[in-house]
Amino acid sequence: MTSTELPARAATGPTLTPGRRRRDGASTVFVCVLWACLLVAALFLLYVLLTIVVSGISRLDANLLTQAPSTIRPSTAGVQPAIVGTLLVVGVTALIALPLGIAAAIYLEEYADPQRWFNRAIELNVQNLAAVPSIIFGILVLAFVVRAPLNLGAVALSGSIALALLILPVVIIATRESLRAVPREIRDGSLAVGATRWQTVWRQLLPAAVPGIATGSILALSRAVGEAAPLILVGATTFITFTPDGLFSRYTVMPVQIFNFALQSREAFVPLTYAAILLLIVILLALNGTAIMLRNRFARRW
Structure with a gap:
């Protein structure tokens, strides 16, 4: 092949068939x-x-945050019991689901033998439970917690247990993915200098996986804040006009309160319903913003 042939072939681009x-x-x-x-x-x-x-900004005022629901004077009614109930139920949900979910993920990812049928069955069930409709968890809690054998009744703790079961698979999956994302060299280096497996998990893997764990956990809690179907079955359907004072009191939450407002036929409830929806959106955006801030903050450290 001569040198004059090379430029000619190089200049010829790939043909489009x-x-x-x-x-x-x-x-x-x-x-x-x-x-x-x-x-x-x-x-x-x-x-x-x-x-x-546009429909709810006129009622997004102090009365919405400080007053109780009222069918007599909807122009000054609020959702204060629902706000307190939401914070109470979701707070207890976090206390139940996050430690259990993170601990289960650590066991499955770092300690469990994948060859044993017991561990394979747990992994299969966790993956399947993440896709189960939320109403199923409400039925389960209604049968075993609200009624016999626990017989707690339609109280705030029952709602927290229902939401904890709902988000538990999500927390487990998010935590496992975060642990898998940690470079293998960190595990090997920690074990090579004499650290135990638990010391490696506690001092190396978990701090490095905090951004993913925090993001997944807060997004799971955001889902719990907006859930209504399981709570309707476990007692959050009543029109509550008082602030719940504990885990064993009657309660309501924001999605259920919005549903009750929407059932009212009077025109005065329309802006109140939209204002409650707008407030719930603001709460969800705040939670998602917190997840992004935590992820970015811990990601810079590692």
Whole structure:
């Protein structure tokens, strides 16, 4: 091959065969369809958000945060019992689900023998429970916690147990993925200098996995804040006009209170309902923002 032939061949670009042209055209059409679907979904979401803000901003005031629900004077009614009930139920949910979920994830990822049928059965059930409808957990708690054998009744603790069961698989899966994301060299280096497996997990793996664990846990709690179906079955359906004073008192939460407002036929309840929805959206955005801040803060450390 002469030197004069090389530039001529190098200048000749790859030829587009008919099959490749068809594939490129199909890819372009597919990308355009995806962007069109995304645009339609974004427009619908924007319309819903604008409707909520415009209809509820007039009632987003101090009365909404400090007053109890009322069917007599809806213009000054609020959702204070629902706010306290939501904080109480979700707080206890976090105390139940997060330690159990993180501990279970550590066991499955670092200690469990994947060859044993018992551990394989646990992993299979955890993955399946993450996709179970939330109403199933409500039925389970209604049968075994609200009624016999525990017979706690329709109290705040029953609602916390239902939400803890709901988010427990999510916490386990998020924690396991965070532990897997830690480089293998950190494990090997810690064990090589004489640390025990527990010391490696506690002092090396968990601190490095905190961003993912915190993000997954807060997003799971955000899901719990917006859940209504399991709580309706375990006693959060009543129109509560008093602030719950403990885990064994009657309660209501924000989603259920919004549902009760929406059932009212009087026109004065419309802005109150939208204002409660807007307040719930603000709470969820605050939780998600906290997850992002924690992830970024701990990610910079490691």
